[in-house]
Amino acid sequence: xxxxxxxxxxxxxxxxxxxxxxxxxxxxxxxxxxxxxxxxxxxxxxxxxxxxxxxxxxxxxxxxxxxxxxxxxxxxxxxxxxxxxxxxxxxxxxxxxxxxxxxxxxxxxxxxxxxxxxxxxxxxxxxxxxxxxxxxxxxxxxxxxxxxxxxxxxxxxxxxxxxxxxxxxxxxxxxxxxxxxxxxxxxxxxxxxxxxxxxxxxxxxxxxxxxxxxxxxxxxxxxxxxxxxxxxxxxxxxxxxxxxxxxxxxxxxxxxxxxxxxxxxxxxxxxxxxxxxxxxxxxxxxxxxxxxxxxxxxxxxxxxxxxxxxxxxxxxxxxxxxxxxxxxxxxxxxxxxxx
Amino acid sequence: xxxxxxxxxxxxxxxxxxxxxxxxxxxxxxxxxxxxxxxxxxxxxxxxxxxxxxxxxxxxxxxxxxxxxxxxxxxxxxxxxxxxxxxxxxxxxxxxxxxxxxxxxxxxxxxxxxxxxxxxxxxxxxxxxxxxxxxxxxxxxxxxxxxxxxxxxxxxxxxxxxxxxxxxxxxxxxxxxxxxxxxxxxxxxxxxxxxxxxxxxxxxxxxxxxxxxxxxxxxxxxxxxxxxxxxxxxxxxxxxxxxxxxxxxxxxxxxxxxxxxxxxxxxxxxxxxxxxxxxxxxxxxxxxxxxxxxxxxxxxxxxxxxxxxxxxxxxxxxxxxxxxxxxxxxxxxxxxxxxxxxxxxxxxxxxxxxxxxxxxxxxxxxxxxxxxxxxxxxxxxxxxxxxxxxxxxxxxxxxxxxxxxxxxxxxxxxxxxxxxxxxxxxxxxxxxxxxxxxxxxxxxxxxxxxxxxxxxxxxxxxxxxxxxxxxxxxxxxxxxxxxxxxxxxxxxxxxxxxxxxxxxxxxxxxxxxxxxx
Numbered sequence: 001x002x003x004x005x006x007x008x009x010x011x012x013x014x015x016x017x018x019x020x021x022x023x024x025x026x027x028x029x030x031x032x033x034x035x036x037x038x039x040x041x042x043x044x045x046x047x048x049x050x051x052x053x054x055x056x057x058x059x060x061x062x063x064x065x066x067x068x069x070x071x072x073x074x075x076x077x078x079x080x081x082x083x084x085x086x087x088x089x090x091x092x093x094x095x096x097x098x099x100x101x102x103x104x105x106x107x108x109x110x111x112x113x114x115x116x117x118x119x120x121x122x123x124x125x126x127x128x129x130x131x132x133x134x135x136x137x138x139x140x141x142x143x144x145x146x147x148x149x150x151x152x153x154x155x156x157x158x159x160x161x162x163x164x165x166x167x168x169x170x171x172x173x174x175x176x177x178x179x180x181x182x183x184x185x186x187x188x189x190x191x192x193x194x195x196x197x198x199x200x201x202x203x204x205x206x207x208x209x210x211x212x213x214x215x216x217x218x219x220x221x222x223x224x225x226x227x228x229x230x231x232x233x234x235x236x237x238x239x240x241x242x243x244x245x246x247x248x249x250x251x252x253x254x255x256x257x258x259x260x261x262x263x264x265x266x267x268x269x270x271x272x273x274x275x276x277x278x279x280x281x282x283x284x285x286x287x288x289x290x291x292x293x294x295x296x297x298x299x300x301x302x303x304x305x306x307x308x309x310x311x312x313x314x315x316x317x318x319x320x321x322x323x324x325x326x327x328x329x330x331x332x333x334x335x336x337x338x339x
Numbered sequence: 340x341x342x343x344x345x346x347x348x349x350x351x352x353x354x355x356x357x358x359x360x361x362x363x364x365x366x367x368x369x370x371x372x373x374x375x376x377x378x379x380x381x382x383x384x385x386x387x388x389x390x391x392x393x394x395x396x397x398x399x400x401x402x403x404x405x406x407x408x409x410x411x412x413x414x415x416x417x418x419x420x421x422x423x424x425x426x427x428x429x430x431x432x433x434x435x436x437x438x439x440x441x442x443x444x445x446x447x448x449x450x451x452x453x454x455x456x457x458x459x460x461x462x463x464x465x466x467x468x469x470x471x472x473x474x475x476x477x478x479x480x481x482x483x484x485x486x487x488x489x490x491x492x493x494x495x496x497x498x499x500x501x502x503x504x505x506x507x508x509x510x511x512x513x514x515x516x517x518x519x520x521x522x523x524x525x526x527x528x529x530x531x532x533x534x535x536x537x538x539x540x541x542x543x544x545x546x547x548x549x550x551x552x553x554x555x556x557x558x559x560x561x562x563x564x565x566x567x568x569x570x571x572x573x574x575x576x577x578x579x580x581x582x583x584x585x586x587x588x589x590x591x592x593x594x595x596x597x598x599x600x601x602x603x604x605x606x607x608x609x610x611x612x613x614x615x616x617x618x619x620x621x622x623x624x625x626x627x628x629x630x631x632x633x634x635x636x637x638x639x640x641x642x643x644x645x646x647x648x649x650x651x652x653x654x655x656x657x658x659x660x661x662x663x664x665x666x667x668x669x670x671x672x673x674x675x676x677x678x679x680x681x682x683x684x685x686x687x688x689x690x691x692x693x694x695x696x697x698x699x700x701x702x703x704x705x706x707x708x709x710x711x712x713x714x715x716x717x718x719x720x721x722x723x724x725x726x727x728x729x730x731x732x733x734x735x736x737x738x739x740x741x742x743x744x745x746x747x748x749x750x751x752x753x754x755x756x757x758x759x760x761x762x763x764x765x766x767x768x769x770x771x772x773x774x775x776x777x778x779x780x781x782x783x784x785x786x787x788x789x790x791x792x793x794x795x796x797x798x799x800x801x802x803x804x805x806x807x808x809x810x811x812x813x814x815x816x817x818x819x820x821x822x823x824x825x826x827x828x829x830x831x832x833x834x835x836x837x838x839x840x841x842x843x844x845x846x847x848x849x850x851x852x853x854x855x856x
């Protein structure tokens with residue numbers, strides 16, 4: 001090795017130290033920038049969400065009145081049938097087709113329920129056929145990119161693989177995304193009652209279309225886990241403490257995150273021992289698929305499927321109180337059909 | 340000292356290539372040891388280790404894969420300790436990072452050092468008799484696998500994560516980073532980041548092993564390595580070896596200086612066949628071209644221990660073994676010592692575990708950690724479940740699949756899911772619903788047992804804090820563990836939001852019973 005004098009030694013050490021110190025600083029600055037970007041972009045997507053789907057009763061009906069040939073779009077489309085993927089297709093078709101939600105070249109994020117690695121027949125995770133059909137429909141509508149993501153409680157690769165969603169997504173041409181720290185940013189929730197800010201998946205805010213695809217199942221702690229509870233999967237950080245005042249916190253989250261399309265998979269339902277299940281004795285087969293844009297309405301319908309009074313489910317009650325949607329199924333325009 | 344013209348013929352010219360190849364092969368196998376690929380062949384290097392195989396067979400574990408060790412064990416009869424010079428990754432690194440020339444310790448020190456392998460073997464034998472495989476901590480293959488698993492892969496994990504974070508700052512690269520992340524997650528990059536206990540101690544041990552070579556060239560391989568000692572024992576009966584043409588040999592001593600293994604004796608004429616690794620540096624430097632590999636080498640073994648010396652060593656080893664095993668009382672009481680699913684009963688486990696950390700490498704959740712002294716001195720570096728680091732994944736049985744010695748049985752997935760390794764206990768003083776009266780529900784949510792080992796009870800319980808003092812109300816969902824359903828997988832402990840020690844912790848329930856064979 002070449003001899004080095006003290007001066008050169010100090011200089012080179014200094015250089016390396018500077019590089020070592022600058023790299024994390026630079027990365028921190030850039031993250032901050034990206035974060036502020038996402039905060040700005042948030043409002044836009046928020047508006048888009050309300051325009052496209054949120055205020056369904058006003059804008060869409062107005063659009064409908066100009067084109068009298070097509071029947072009015074129902075608030076909920078419920079399809080019963082033997083095949084989960086055909087059910088989804090029929091339900092989305094009733095809502096005006098996937099083209100209504102996915103513009104050409106759109107970036108789509110699909111959020112199924114992948115709690116842990118369980119085969120589809122245990123009704124713990126969203127049916128892979130449903131996820132696959134949604135990914136296909138998005139591409140048929142011209143989507144540029146469809147990402148399927150969730151934050152499972154067990155090791156992500158095993159969870160996605162065991163529940164069949166990896167295969168279904170990849171066959172349909174979509175991509176699975178395993179979340180790491182860089183996918184989360186701590187995002188403020190304005191007007192929150194219990195959850196002021198939390199690390200959330202940035203992809204959801206960057207996407208043009210966000211599709212929530214819960215499964216309808218029992219949850220020993222929360223009563224039922226439906227579409228609002230399914231959004232817990234986009235939360236990062238230590239999720240343990242979220243479980244106190246859960247309904248309020250989920251409602252806070254739903255004021256910020258508004259999926260353009262919600263598809264409730266009730267082909268198989270877990271009727272007890274949820275959310276982890278694992279026994280076929282706990283599974284029933286209503287063979288339903290519910291699609292809509294109003295999470296509270298979807299959850300209310302999920303309650304009906306499970307034989308619950310919607311207002312007894314804390315998330316529905318809280319969502320209705322906060323004006324996030326309508327839980328009143330009797331006044332709702334619901335299409336019920338079969339394949 | 341002019342070199343001859345047509346020197347360096349034969350396979351030994353490519354010794355470095357062999358070493359590089361086997362090092363790469365080693366790391367390929369180890370890198371592929373991830374869920375759900377695991378097969379026993381991932382542990383090929385360990386299976387081919389005669390010391391490890393011998394210990395297993397003595398303990399009644401006979402599997403055909405150990406046949407891999409037979410050629411290795413017999414190889415010194417024909418090619419010297421070529422295993423050490425051509426295959427062993429530890430030997431390669433010792434050579435790579437060691438000094439290039441002889442260090443010349445004092446003659447006295449050298450005499451003592453040359454006796455070490457024989458004594459080492461006696462100690463190994465005594466430990467086997469005492470049913471402890473603790474000597475495998477120093478087995479080179481085990482040592483190398485353990486060091487690589489617990490040091491290299493966490494570093495790779497961190498490095499890839501940092502690289503991903505940096506590249507993610509450039510928006511055009513994000514798609515690429517995402518697809519690479521998708522491919523590597525659960526294989527080289529882990530959602531929580533790999534961490535192992537005692538990383539510093541393992542590093543010190545590894546570096547120390549390499550560093551002793553600065554006292555004497557390749558000191559580890561020459562005098563300390565237990566596997567080298569075993570191969571050397573076979574090497575004493577060598578049929579082929581280094582043969583010197585004594586009519587042309589001028590006893591110039593060039594070969595004595597050149598031999599990295601301290602195997603050339605009597606100024607070049609004789610060979611210590613228990614050390615010769617068939618690198619043939621001696622033939623390369625010989626100005627007279629008088630050295631070649633041939634039948635019936637002239638042997639001279641520096642140390643032929645007398646019966647008396649061996650008895651002394653044996654006695655010392657017996658006392659050592661006894662001392663080591665006085666830790667047993669501690670294990671008997673330590674209910675925090677939870678072994679991976681399928682592990683043999685404690686005494687068998689201590690006698691057979693190779694301490695190779697192959698299970699730790701294969702575990703997708705990082706729950707398997709090296710034990711410090713939880714299992715006593717004799718259980719140093721054996722696998723232990725740390726449920727604050729991870730949890731036993733319901734869909735995984737990798738640790739049993741890759742265990743080279745069957746210290747962890749290879750359980751079929753269905754059987755592993757039923758394997759009770761411990762039981763969760765709730766601490767009512769720290770559990771959120773029990774002590775603060777708020778609903779929490781996480782442990783119930785993550786419990787993978789189909790019959791639900793954790794259920795909620797509502798209603799007043801005698802030993803709960805009264806409601807008016809901030810305790811649970813009649814509606815609070817209080818988690819309880821159903822003892823005969825819990826398998827001790829630790830999902831609850833891992834996910835418990837109570838910091839530091841979780842409010843629900845898994846204890847071993849079989850520990851005390853399992854101490855009897």
